[in-house]
Amino acid sequence: MILVKTPAGHQALKDRSVPMTPRQRSAFILFDGKRTVDEVLANGMGIVREDIDHMVALGLLEPAEGSAPAEVAKPVTPAAPAAGASGRSKQQRYKDAYPIAIQLTGGLGLMGFRLNLQVEGATSYEDLLALAPKIRAAVGAEKAAALDKALND
Template sequence: MHFVKTLAGQQAFKERHADLPQRLRSAFLLFDGQRSLAQVLEATSAMGVTRDDIMKLVDRQWLAPRESRPPEVASAQAAAAPEPAEPGDAGEGRRQRYRQAYPLAVALTGKLGLKGFRLNLAVEAAMGYEQLAALAPRIREAVGEAAYAPLHKALFAQQP
């Protein structure tokens, strides 16, 4: 099953609602209508996110099945979505890198606490590869070279 964020869910995320703790925020971000529930659960299993946690977000109407997406959300997401890339296109590689690097960047900046609050907000607002790559030097400076290495590999390493 595929879920998408609702307007109420996006507002709860933006306001950092108490019922949306950091581990669920990471999962919430992954629901884009393209990833299945199983894929999101697999990606967030290390954080302890369960199917029941996701179903609570659905019950709160912060997530909705992809097919039942309200028209205003569908049109807003369609307007904001970039043009689909052809397979093998450089854009597809960048999207893949972004999908791999984003959770790492959020985790790294989330661990910084208050001293990294603004950087964490900037990472969470990054809507694509270019924006996340632009934040990479700030993340490296804040977390140190050793902690930054996996993020650097995800963002800049050559993919097969």
């Protein structure tokens, strides 16, 4: 299946209105109407089929004209996530926590530049969990509460 960016997808790419990890954003750019979903997945960006299905569900991507839509068109519901009491998988916790961590460290200005770079380099739940104490120390426990909730609930 070949996917293309929707008008909403082009807008999200310009104004970054939809939070995406750097890997998701790089893969999103590859959907140009020429590459298949399998080619993008095989490109080594570190994304999975669920990431692509999520972009389709958000209306950022759609099947190219003449491409069969049945393969990706519906959002994915995780079967039995290996997670804590909330039932969210580690991948979902990462997806929820990453934009919060970026916002918190980005708001620190030059003082938090290195911490922001570390957050941008975090590629997994475990990476963000390891950075959480540094973020909490930099922004304070009250502001970090949303990050803690995204990582732990």
